[in-house]
Structures are given as structure tokens and as C-alpha cells.
Amino acid sequence: MNKKLYILGIRGVPAQHGGFETFAEKLCLFLVARGWDVTVYCQEEGAGAKWESVWSGVKRIHIPVRQNGALGTVVFDFLATCDALKHQGLFLTLGYNTAVFNLMQRVWRQVNIINMDGIEWKRGKWGRIAKSWFWLNERIGCWGGSHLVADHPKIFEHLATRVSKQKITMIPYGGDEINTANVNLLGVYGLEPHKFSVIIARPEPENSFVEMVRAFSSQRRNHKLVVLGNFSPDVNPYHQKVMADASDEVIFPGAIYNTAIVQALRFYCRFYLHGHRVGGTNPSLVEALGAGCAVIAHDNHFNRWVAGPGAVYFNDEKDCAVVLDNLLPDEEVYFKMKNSSRVRFNERFRWEQILQEYEDLLFKWYPSDLEFK
Structure with a gap:
């Protein structure tokens, strides 16, 4: 039996x-x-x-x-x-x-x-x-x-x-390892490979949305930030604040449940920003590692164990802005971070x-x- x-x-x-x-x-x-x-x-x-x-x-x-x-x-x-x-x-x-x-x-x-x-x-x-x-x-x-x-x-x-x-x-x-994705799916959002970064999470205060969006929007980046999530600015004051503080380089496409599109956004993004401050092993962060994303994450023991030493961490809005200032133009560090994510993924999360x-x-x-x- x-x-x-x-x-x-x-x-x-x-x-x-x-x-x-x-x-x-x-x-x-x-x-x-x-x-x-x-x-x-x-x-x-x-x-x-x-x-x-x-x-x-x-x-x-x-x-x-x-x-x-x-x-x-x-x-x-x-x-x-x-x-x-x-x-x-x-x-x-x-x-x-x-x-x-x-x-x-x-x-x-x-x-x-x-x-x-x-x-x-x-x-x-x-x-x-x-x-x-x-x-x-x-x-x-x-x-x-x-x-x-x-x-x-x-x-x-x-x-x-x-x-x-x-x-x-x-x-x-x-998580699943992602080694390829359909680049044509980016066109729906007017995106080009590696010329955008992405946030994928529930838009809650504990996930540092305001801090990350304001840090990105603190200056002109010539780069896009795609923020996925269910936003209801008409009824949720926090959502309203996040969107009000965003520059015109920030895109809010809503929550996307199409797996192929989400995989393309992860696979072709320059950085994956992860602002979770509480929780255990976050599925979205694991999936980012599996897609070989260069990870910028809030500095806490939950994220540090998952993403490992190859990610770059921030503590607050000002810190996040400095990280973006330094990393966005640095090709060498970018590729090292991507490789580190794949190594960490294969170590523990397959x-x-x-x-x-x-x-x-x-x-x-x-x-x-x-x-x-």
C-alpha cells in the first residue's frame, strides 16, 4: 500500500x-x-x-x-x-x-x-x-x-x-534555476535587457518599498525601476506614498502572475532589490538567486543567510541610494554579484x-x- x-x-x-x-x-x-x-x-x-x-x-x-x-x-x-x-x-x-x-x-x-x-x-x-x-x-x-x-x-x-x-x-x-527567458516579453513594458532593476514583493512597510523607491528616485538614473505588486493608492495610504515618491523612471505594472513574464524580468534585470526586514527564507529572493540576479537586499540575518556574501546590503534609504550610486555603473561588480547568486542557489536552494x-x-x-x- x-x-x-x-x-x-x-x-x-x-x-x-x-x-x-x-x-x-x-x-x-x-x-x-x-x-x-x-x-x-x-x-x-x-x-x-x-x-x-x-x-x-x-x-x-x-x-x-x-x-x-x-x-x-x-x-x-x-x-x-x-x-x-x-x-x-x-x-x-x-x-x-x-x-x-x-x-x-x-x-x-x-x-x-x-x-x-x-x-x-x-x-x-x-x-x-x-x-x-x-x-x-x-x-x-x-x-x-x-x-x-x-x-x-x-x-x-x-x-x-x-x-x-x-x-x-x-x-x-x-526554487528553479532559470538559464534563459523570452526577451520579447520585456517590450510590453518598454524595457531593454539590463537597463532596468526590479522589486517583486507585497507592498508593505516591512518590505522597505518607500526606502527603495525614494533611494532610486533621489537622482536621475537613466535606468528604470520596475516595481511589481498589488497597489491600491486610492484606499491604501502607504501605497499612495510609495507611488507619490517615485520618479518618472519608476514603473508600476501591478501584480504579474504570468510566470514567463516574471522570469524574463528577473533574468534580464540589472539588480533585484529585496527590502524584506522580517521572515525566514523568502521565496522571491530564492527565485532571484535561481535566475542569477545581482541582489541588493536589506541588511538583516534573514536575507544575509539566503543571499550570502555575494549580495550587497543596505540599512536605510540613504544607504540604499549610495549602493545604487556605486553599483549601477560598475560592470565588474555586477557580473561578480550575478555569479555569486548562482553559486549560492546551487549550494542550498535547488x-x-x-x-x-x-x-x-x-x-x-x-x-x-x-x-x-
């Missing part, structure tokens, strides 16, 4: 919503090819009974919910966890935001591995109630999970203040390596007679 794995905590596969979904898709296909029986819970809009389908050999249990936004996600996670109690096998929960529901799995003595993601309750975008909810669920996830996965050494250290190190395995996020580490962990925790710990 094939080993059974049930994946909770995401909206579903194939990936449409972000890093965890992309990881789940990669892991599912990898495990199915190796004989695993994999089931993923998928969130659907609307009402009615659950239904099942199969995608690329992956079983999917679709659960419709009437609620939208964060409330809809909470309701879906609750219903998915309740359904999971009916099944036998190994369970993998991606994220701890509703770990309180996973306590039911502990009571049922199911083996549930939880990927603890980042330190969500430290993010500046959340209010006091949301931060309290995330803080509480982080504690519950640490206690209630059979085993924990940290995606970064600093996340491992953080979790080790909650539980013993023996209960945690560090496995980072992975999907083949990451997915094998996950399968090894799943095998370790699979035995049906394993007692809950």
Missing part, C-alpha cells in the same frame, strides 16, 4: 496564491512520482458539499466556504482539519496561523508535521488583535505539532526557544535537494505505530 500524505494549510494546487502553494505543488508531484498517495485540501468559494477531483495524480478535496478574506481562510482550515480526522496517514500542515484547530489532530493522535513559516506576529502590518492571534497560534503549533519544520536557521533558533531542538528540522524553500529532504523527513515520521510526541 502506498504511503498516504494529507496536506493542509494552503488554498490548493496547482499553485495560484504564493510560496506555500508553489512548494506544495512541487512536493506533491515529486512524491506522487515516487509512489506516494497525496491528498491536498483546496479552498473554494461558495456554498455546498465538498467534492473530490484528481490533478496530475494528486487527489484534491474541495471545500467551499461562503466567507471571504481572512475569515474564509479560518473557516476553511477548520473544515479541512475536521475532515482530516476521518483519514489515516501522515499529515503536513503549511503554516501555523490556525494551529488551534490542529489540536484536534493531537487528540486523535494523528502525526502532523507543521511548517512554521515566518514569525508572523512580528509583522508591522498587523494590528494588536491579529498579532495576538498569531502569537497564540505559534505557541499552540509548537506544542501541538508532532514535529516542526523551520525554513531558515534563524527561524530554527526562534522555535528552539519554544521547544527542544530535537523537535525541529531546518529545510529552506527551494528543488531537487529540498524535496528530497522533505521526503526523508516524511519517511522518518511515517511509521503507523509511531507514538505521538
Whole structure:
């Protein structure tokens, strides 16, 4: 009989919503090819009974919910966890935001591995109630999970203040290596290869958008900065500020979900600017390394471990402006940075390596007679 794995905590596969979904898709296909029986819970809009389908050999249990936004996600996670109690096998929960529901799995003595993601309750975008909810669920996830996965050494250290190190395995996020891209896709945005730099992130204060955009716009660059992300300046004051502070050399094309276009923007950009100040292994930064981007990143221990010594780091707006002043015309350093990114990517972030580490962990925790710990 094939080993059974049930994946909770995401909206579903194939990936449409972000890093965890992309990881789940990669892991599912990898495990199915190796004989695993994999089931993923998928969130659907609307009402009615659950239904099942199969995608690329992956079983999917679709659960419709009437609620939208964060409330809809909470309701879906609750219903998915309740359904999971009916099944036998190994369970993998991606994220701890509703770990309180996973306590039911502990009571049922199911083996549930939880990927603890980042330190969500430290993010500046959340209010006091949301931060309290995330803080509480982080504690519950640490206690209630059979085993924990940290995606970064600093996340491992953080979790080790909650539980013993023996209960945690560090496995980072992975990425695909990009060695070519369609240059013609740049024309839609009026771009030429290596004559633009790019930011790809959610436009939140903790991701340093204002600092990077103002640093770039501090003088005429004869260079473009492409800022990808969902901007709503009419309703979001922070988005309004970012766009108001931008020079006419900054382009805001919105969020782009076409993989080929995003790959072309990464592959042909001069610099990839990464302003994240909190979090673990950021998927977008890993993907930039895989595309051989020369990386300019905010200086913190999360980014330094991922991008390595070959990237260049900044602390604030003034610092970022100086970095851009120095690096934009320096061809020699630019090519050294690109080569360093590929070296770092191949050292630690290839999907083949990451997915094998996950399968090894799943095998370790699979035995049906394993007692809950």
C-alpha cells in the first residue's frame, strides 16, 4: 500500500496564491512520482458539499466556504482539519496561523508535521488583535505539532526557544534555476535587457518599498525601476506614498502572475532589490538567486543567510541610494554579484535537494505505530 500524505494549510494546487502553494505543488508531484498517495485540501468559494477531483495524480478535496478574506481562510482550515480526522496517514500542515484547530489532530493522535513559516506576529502590518492571534497560534503549533519544520536557521533558533531542538528540522524553500527567458516579453513594458532593476514583493512597510523607491528616485538614473505588486493608492495610504515618491523612471505594472513574464524580468534585470526586514527564507529572493540576479537586499540575518556574501546590503534609504550610486555603473561588480547568486542557489536552494529532504523527513515520521510526541 502506498504511503498516504494529507496536506493542509494552503488554498490548493496547482499553485495560484504564493510560496506555500508553489512548494506544495512541487512536493506533491515529486512524491506522487515516487509512489506516494497525496491528498491536498483546496479552498473554494461558495456554498455546498465538498467534492473530490484528481490533478496530475494528486487527489484534491474541495471545500467551499461562503466567507471571504481572512475569515474564509479560518473557516476553511477548520473544515479541512475536521475532515482530516476521518483519514489515516501522515499529515503536513503549511503554516501555523490556525494551529488551534490542529489540536484536534493531537487528540486523535494523528502525526502532523507543521511548517512554521515566518514569525508572523512580528509583522508591522498587523494590528494588536491579529498579532495576538498569531502569537497564540505559534505557541499552540509548537506544542501541538508532532514535529516542526523551520525554513531558515534563524527561524530554527526562534522555535528552539519554544521547544527542544530535537523537535525541529531546518529545510529552506527551494526554487528553479532559470538559464534563459523570452526577451520579447520585456517590450510590453518598454524595457531593454539590463537597463532596468526590479522589486517583486507585497507592498508593505516591512518590505522597505518607500526606502527603495525614494533611494532610486533621489537622482536621475537613466535606468528604470520596475516595481511589481498589488497597489491600491486610492484606499491604501502607504501605497499612495510609495507611488507619490517615485520618479518618472519608476514603473508600476501591478501584480504579474504570468510566470514567463516574471522570469524574463528577473533574468534580464540589472539588480533585484529585496527590502524584506522580517521572515525566514523568502521565496522571491530564492527565485532571484535561481535566475542569477545581482541582489541588493536589506541588511538583516534573514536575507544575509539566503543571499550570502555575494549580495550587497543596505540599512536605510540613504544607504540604499549610495549602493545604487556605486553599483549601477560598475560592470565588474555586477557580473561578480550575478555569479555569486548562482553559486549560492546551487549550494542550498535547488528543488531537487529540498524535496528530497522533505521526503526523508516524511519517511522518518511515517511509521503507523509511531507514538505521538
